[in-house]
Amino acid sequence: MRKIAVWHEFGGAIVDYLVPQLPDDEVAAYQNEEAFRIGLRDAEILIAGHFNLDAIKDAPWLRWLQWTNSGIDPLVARQELFAGLTVSNAAGIHAALMADYVMATISYFQWDIPRLQNNQRHRRWEPSYTQALQDRTLCVVGLGAVGSEIARRGTAARMKVVGVSRSRRAVAGEWRAIEELDDVLANADFLVVVLPRTAETLGLLNARRLALLPDRSVLINISRGGIVAEDPLVERLVTGKMRGAAVDVFDREPLPPDHALWSLPNVLLTPHISGNDANYARLVADLFLENYANYRRGEKMRTQVDVLGRHPS
Incomplete structure (x- = not known):
């Protein structure tokens, strides 16, 4: 029998999914940190x-951490704790919902929803014309599970899709290497940033690169804070050098009340919710069970990552 400890806001629901599937194991969730630390002392596996x-x-006795987030930057920052531990993340479980978010924000700007809402409030009848998505270019920077699903959705909408990643990947659309990012930016109508936070990606979309975007462009940031430079982004939005931005991640979270992004009319600001799936507990449990089967066989898990950075993950 293995002991599996669960520390998560939906821990009870995760346990409810797992217990019928693992009758020979002890699966326990904890309501407070003291109980969690006590329970963890003799656990072999942690879902957290x-x-x-x-x-x-x-x-x-801990041998495996099933991290319930995709980004592992907090773990990498404390990598000395993970020598001898197997770690897997939750890459991919957010893909469908985050792609929904991106397509919703694309439609928000395509149809200029704020203007339509303002006209409705003022009972103003002002017909206008809109360019079809099939005439727009969608650039997706980062082609993991989420980025690949976004590219697929864009292709389904008949957009021209350009996917950018460090290594070559099969993508619904055209693939370009990260070294070609500058050229890609110059043609982007919609730019989606969906990268992990690493030493290589921090500050990737800096002032120089943001200046390459055309005035008609919309930036959609669902990656991590620090990858898109916030001050240059604000400057370009204020001066009309970009059409708009949908921002779900920030350098500081919660975003300070006095931050300029709150008040910009061409910004759709959301509180890091693009991956908040209402079925999160079931998705985590399903992924864990898939990885657990491999763990018991001594095989590499589908979402296994190398926190120590010894090889690409």
């Missing part, structure tokens, strides 16, 4: 999102 990573120091 953000927690005080120092708790791992008091878990001598």
Whole structure:
């Protein structure tokens, strides 16, 4: 029998999904940090999102962490804790919903919803013309599970899709290497940034690169804070050098109330919700069960990652 500890806001629901599937294992969720740290001491497996990573120091039997987020930057920052541990993340479980978010925000700007709402409030009848999506170019920077699904959705809408990644990937549309990013930006109507936060991606969309975007462009940022430079982005939005932006991730979260992005009329601002699937507990449980089957066979898991950076993951 293995002990599986669960520390998550939906821990109870995750346990409810897992217990019938794992009758020979002990699966337990915890309601407070003290109980969690006590329960972790004899656990072999931990399913968790953000927690005080120092708790791992008091878990001598822990062998595997199933991280419930996609981004592993908090783990990489404390990589000394993970020597000898297997780690897997939740890459891919957010793909469908995050692609929904992107297509919704594309439609928001395509139809200029704020103007239509303003006209409705003022009972103003002002017919206008809109360019079809099939005449627009969608550039997706980052082609993991989420980026690939966004590219597929864009292709289904008959947009011209250009996917950018470090290594060559099969993509619904045209693939370009990250070294060609500058050329790609110059032709983007909609630019979606969906990259992990790493030393290589921090500041990737800096002032110089943002200046390459055409005035008609809309930036959609669902990656991590720090990848898109916020101050240059604000400057371009204020001066009309970009059409707009949908921003779901920020350098500081929660976003300070006095931040300029709150008040810009050409910004759709959301509080890091693009991956908040209402079925999150089931998705995490299903992924865990898939990875657990491999774990028991001693095989590499589909979402296994190398926190220590010894090889690409």
